[in-house]
Amino acid sequence: MMASAAARAATFPGGVRNAAVIVALVALIVVLALGFRRDPHDIRSAAVGKPAPAFDLAALDATGRVSLEQHRGKVVVVNFFASWCVPCREEHPALVRAWERYRTSDVVLIGVLYQDSVDDGREFVRRLGTTWPTAVDDDGRTALGFGVFGIPETFFIGPDGVIEGRHIGPIDEATLVRGIDALRRSP
């Protein structure tokens, strides 16, 4: 007993032990403080700052294809949505107002139906009055390419095809206008 106590004392003197406990506690507090300060809606996306993944999807209204490439040189806002998604319905008026504001300019809004049936998607856009191009991501590959977590999710793509911003959750008109105007002003 005396020998083990002596060994412990020789290996980890009381001061060192106390210092180690304090350092561990401080590290824990710092980690928790940093973790709790983060906004859960502000998930860092690896896709932001990189070229947007190309897509060429069937139009929801069956009138042809909707691709990102055909809008190169414009500011493109890509909005992932589904008919079963309540927040998608909530944000829809903001998208309508933004589209009415910019539709005659160099801005394109593209809706991408995600994890939904085509029939339900068509009913959704008919009932809510969606007039911007809308495409069907039937196998989810486009959403996976963009790094979508959950819908609704909106991406802001600059004229050079690079994703410059992303919004998780229902978006409002002010956020849309701010994101679009920032890209229209950028050289």
Add this chain to the structure above:
Amino acid sequence: MTLARSAILVALLAIAAALVLAAWPTPAGPEERVERIVADLRCPVCQGLSVADSPSESARQMRDLVAQRVAEGRTDAEIRDEFRRSYGDWVFLSPAVDGPGVLMWLAPLALLGLGAALAWSRARAPAAVAAEPEPGAVEALRGRVAREEMADL
């Protein structure tokens, strides 16, 4: 070498052998590769579930993409890179072996080394040696015990 030191040495060798065997690469078939990759992919719409464990539609689509890429002949690293480009290192349940994530891998090794050092130092510590009593101390103690016993009577 004492018995304790031999036991520590054998335990350390056993741990080292287990680590080597666990890390030894084994050839895997396509299905096994898919399972291995999706087991380390985080389901984006779940709370701490892997794509392998999640029944969600998103997880199913990710699994389908992995299976397709394996069938196309892509390497594991290429498939993982594709998900990393979209979701970053967040999408992997295992921390990255470069950048800050390397600390997560080194911490267990550091703790193992610390434990081994502690065990080694304790095994090497001198055995307990009782101090010789001062001359006359034993007689004084016996006398005190005898007096206390008399007092109790």
